[in-house]
Amino acid sequence: MFLVGLSGGIASGKSSVVQVFRDLGCAVIDADAIAHQVVKPGYPAYHRIVQAFGREILLENGEINRQALGSIIFRHSEKRKLLNAITHPDIRKEMLKQILKYLVQGYRYVILDIPLLFETKTMLRFMKHTVVVYCDPQTQLSRLMQRNGLSREEAEERIAAQLPLEEKRQLAQHILDNSGEWEATRRQTLHLHSQLEDSLDFLPLRLGLFAGFVGIIYLLSQHLLL
Numbered sequence: 001m002f003l004v005g006l007s008g009g010i011a012s013g014k015s016s017v018v019q020v021f022r023d024l025g026c027a028v029i030d031a032d033a034i035a036h037q038v039v040k041p042g043y044p045a046y047h048r049i050v051q052a053f054g055r056e057i058l059l060e061n062g063e064i065n066r067q068a069l070g071s072i073i074f075r076h077s078e079k080r081k082l083l084n085a086i087t088h089p090d091i092r093k094e095m096l097k098q099i100l101k102y103l104v105q106g107y108r109y110v111i112l113d114i115p116l117l118f119e120t121k122t123m124l125r126f127m128k129h130t131v132v133v134y135c136d137p138q139t140q141l142s143r144l145m146q147r148n149g150l151s152r153e154e155a156e157e158r159i160a161a162q163l164p165l166e167e168k169r170q171l172a173q174h175i176l177d178n179s180g181e182w183e184a185t186r187r188q189t190l191h192l193h194s195q196l197e198d199s200l201d202f203l204p205l206r207l208g209l210f211a212g213f214v215g216i217i218y219l220l221s222q223h224l225l226l
């Protein structure tokens, strides 16, 4: 098995591309969904966040007010580091669990949809392939304004909080250019899908696991025969 890290910028089209991969039957792990899950009431990170940030970041139903927390960490970088230190280990553990599940199910590769793949960098070294869903700055701005009902200033502020898409584009092995018609992006996605399907990058780990398994059976049989 091998890992494919997929990223992009805010409103660049990641979710739309990921949906194509899902429809094709690919194994996809959604880092954002996991990040939402690990801070739900009852999970260990929830208690640590309430301890660190106080009960004023809670909604009436006891869930974490993501908007309130978001605006705190947007203004104070040390608080963002603290929140990351609380949540990232749990997010990585859950990702690993899901990767192992897909490995056992026999998938050759898993696509990890990680919005901040290139900003946080910690997961990059595990990725055999990296993909950026790119679109030009003007298109990104207008799609974000339209989708989220934001003013130009608000949209620009959110885009500026991330690494520029142009830089991510330089760092990725595969670029899906979503600046134009959706059909053109869909075709690029189908092409990348066939490249991943044809790749033999899954073989080393599978052969390694097979050799390990044979080794264990051999050792056990020797042990039982003695």
Ligand SMILES: Nc1ncnc2c1ncn2[C@@H]1O[C@H](COP(=O)(O)OP(=O)(O)OP(=O)(O)O)[C@@H](O)[C@H]1O
Residues within 6 Å of the ligand: 008, 009, 010, 011, 012, 013, 014, 015, 016, 017, 115, 143, 144, 147, 178, 179, 180, 181, 182, 183, 185
């Ligand atoms: N090629 C396209 N043409 C027109 N609209 C598009 C195209 N691709 C995506 N969109 C629209 O742009 C918006 C952003 O797309 P999408 O939600 O897939 O981006 P995203 O990268 O997942 O965003 P975020 O990370 O902010 O959630 C959506 O409203 C989507 O319908």
